Amino acid sequence: MTAVSKERLMVSPELAALFGQAQHHDRAGRLDEAEALCRAILRRLPNETAVLHLLGVILCRTGRLVEGAEMLAGVTAAQPGNIAALRALGDAFHALGHMAESVIAYQRILFLQPGDADAHLRLGLSRQALGQGTGAIAAFRMAAALDPANADIRVTLGMALEAAGDKAAALTAYADAIRRDADNAPAFLGLGNVLADQGRAAEAMAAYARALHLAPDWPDALTNLGLALQADGQVDQALALHRRAARLAPDAANVHLNLGTALQLAGQGAAAVDSYRRAVALAPDNAAHLSNLGQALAELGAEPCRMDEALAVHDRAAALAPDNGVVRFNQALAWLLAGDDARGWPAYAWRWRGGVDELADRGFTVPEWRGEDLAGRTLLVHAEQGLGDTLQFARFLGRLPADGRVVAEVQPPLLALMRDGLVQDGGAVVEVMARGRPLPAFDLHAPLMSLPAALGVRDAAGLATPAPYLTADPDRTRAWRERRAPGTLTIGIAWSGNPKHRADRLRSVPLADLAGPLAALPGVTLVPVQTDRRRGDEEMLSALGIADIALDGFTDTAALVAGLDLVITVDTAVAHLAGALGRPVWLLLPYAPDWRWRLGGQDTPWYPATRLLRQERQGDWAPVIRQVAAALKAHRSAPTVTQLTSGMIPMPL
Template sequence: MLADALGLLRQGQFAQARAVLESCTPSPDVELLLAHAHAGCNRVQEAARLLCRQAVANPGARHPARDMLDLLLPHERVDEAEAVLRAVRQRAGQDIRTHDMLGELLLQRGRTAEAHAVLTDGLSLSPAQLTTGNLMAVCLMEQGEYAAGRDLLLYILEHHPRSAMTHANLAHLLAGWNRTDESLAIHARALALRPDDANLRLNHALTLLKNGQMAQGWAEYEWRRKLPGRARLPAARTLPVLAPDADLRGRTIFITREGGLGDMLMMLRFVPVLAALGARVIVQAPDTLHGLIRRMDGVRRVFNDRQPVPFHDWHCPFLSLPHVLHRMPGHAGVAVPYLHADAGRVRAWAPFLPARPTLRVGLVWGGASRPDVPAAHAMDRRRSIPLRSLAPLAGMPGISLVSLQMGTYARQMMDMPAGMRLHDPMESVRDMDDTAALIAGLDVVVSVDTSVAHLAGALGCPVLLLDRFDNCWRWLSGRTDSPWYPTLRIIRQIRTGQWDDVVRRLCSMLAKRDLPPSRLPPAP
């Protein structure tokens, strides 16, 4: 019966699991599972009482509330989990782990001020505690307090000098602070402690790329293949690093889906290079990209990941292409534009756009919220700008705004700034090919760091990228231009979370028509 109850808990059927467990003979195992069932049923005090009793009975084991989180969070029982953690902390506040768990959950929910208060209480119990100190440093970084976060991690390292986790978090903080040279020095210390840790190697790779050390960064990025779940196809058929004069005639190369839409749009530039070496190129990608990819030179077929794996001689994930080809952005063979809108769709979408002679400005203010992936969710909060913060655009003469926004952030148009008018054709958009056709009729795309920015850049449309302070490696450190997209300019925050200055600079550039030169073809 315990196995049945555990199965029900994993399926999110907490009430059913509770009924099964309450009919069982009492035992420590039954009590533990019953605590999780109570938590899922929002029986907060019952769950907290049993979890605390289990923690006292097994002081050297992982805190049972961690298991409760593993069961509740996949089923979006976040409010229930938080309530139980608060009750556990109230009952057992001298156990520093209770502060860690609640503080970490609050960080994941974007409530940094509350997390700061909880973690401060934890550090009052043990100022150099490893987990609590690292969580507090993450909290400080989220709040833009980079110097305080750095100082705390240095203090933790005085007491735990061989903590690879703390070295890695310090390196990550410094990279977010755009002090990439310092970050790389700390990465080296972390790797000296754990040289075969694929996660550490991956973070090191991203800092190298952000620092502009492309060849070394892409080589290091190959460590991601050692992470769980990455090796889906036989390693023996992985495309090797190619010599510049490689002859691929008669060989079929299968480019496999990897990363987000922006990653794939960025890496598609390398597909014609493979074709020029004689390869027969077939590509796996989400359905939304299929139309764009089919029109590329050298692409024979396009598959989605629901279809059987086709015959191939070699396979290569999208994000390994720069490494195997020894090519970096701006090198021969990767000219922009490398994607092109369909002329028929451009004509079909033209009536949806505002009339000339105003400047047609496409607008994207939000990314893709992913509450199921805490790190991605936190990043999305930092990269997205509230539509109301773009209110100064409403009063600009000679400018027409066109929404290219999809997803939950589009709901902000229900409460637009006073005087703002947004043409919104997106309800009728079916895929990225439609979006490309809309972009082909615009003068400039203004976007936060999303796939639309990559699409517009790949099409050769002028792009003004509104970028967060702790910018992604794709946009490098200290740059206002992009080697990936010559028609893109970066307007970056000068302080974490502060968009006012970014919007002022954006309005100035639009008013002066200070835009990158377009590489879009003339409208059909």
């Protein structure tokens, strides 16, 4: 209260006493009583600034921001040097979203009191809300310099630096905060975020765990630690944390979204749909939430009406965010899963516009090939994703126009196989080279997985390749065949894929679960055809009496596969290798299959000699493996390759 105000109130001891009571009620949190007394005083002294100031603050604290801001603006107009009123006015404008006005209020404080750390902090927050990142960081740095013991300011600075992309400086800010306050949970959370971005997963998890220890019921700490554990493959532990976060923050849409993601990874598709529905209900106009719901519904597409609903949800998401690469790419995958190739393949190009994190534009200055004439021109076709994808989509190289020159750039592990084994009969002559080598001059380029769209593939018939498009080295194949045990059915097995694959937990099978029942069958010899081994695999192979084989790359693996009677594999590169070679394959698919295998059915247009064996329940491989064992047992008299290829071995519908 200013000297003038004090004198005016002192004219009436009664009003001065009432104002004292109003202040007492305000400090005790009895805002209704305080407001009533202020209004009673103002009826007698309508321009009393001290009372107007207090009432303006009360109005703001009770949600009547517009009225409160107007009252505080009047106070600061009458008393330009009233720093407390300016601070309250700045806060009111900030809460109203009037950031430019709040900046002016805080700047007025700093003109009067340049060393006010709190005003610098609030100025930074308002500038940050205006998108003035550089100005915000400068204000936070000044606040930190003026209040060197304050850890919270350094956390705020770290968050601003992180948002600006300066991870190193953010790391320093969070570390400074922790040095000042070793029990500052937000500092450890921010530290964990930066460490996670830098790929320092173990350190990030330790920082998140410390934040959670300090704040056991903090949903952000639960969520971030859960996401880190998820990325590390510890899905069950992550799921427990996400469930707890959802209980603590039932109205936080992002918490339910993260829970849904963990449930999907754990193979609990129906529960994931429920979590995504909750996220959508809380944020109905969030395209990302809708897109995740659409994905989960599509994965349950074998259930009645799920696929139709999934497509409708993806349509809603795309309408809300027509330029969002993730949303549009997920819509493309849903179309492809449903067999809508006419829309799916053109839309698959969204993978380059944010749909797939790992993909980065190669920066080629020449145009992308869209199917036009190639006469007299050189086309570079470049592999882009996994090894299995390259093996699968190599079929389209043989369909390129024969009047141009085609250079195919592939991953180095596939170079020898593709260079020597790619069938070239009637189409363009394809020169194969390894990624990382200097490229020749070229006029056009095409990502390998864009060829279906460029070639105008519109249905399953456009995917089919009636004859094998890869061949194995005949001498190596002959050498592998000579090592076979006579009179037995020799079967290659592959039980797991890349453990870093998002859905690996769902698609891979424990070696013992797959090989155990098959190794016990008379007249059957099992041969491992995957090169990667996980902990305990060698011991298990030995225990089952299965001879382990050292394979020298894909060329050697192709020769081995070419000499086998059958390959039984999960959804990994081996399935595509064997399929491309035209070998009989029994492909074990999880309940929620990858988009390329469609929904339902035993056949696939990709490989005529491949049979699909699908889970009937998520995560339950036992019935599938029993069906495989029963079919092999019924034909343990070593069926011919023709029988295997034509599907004469009875497989369950």
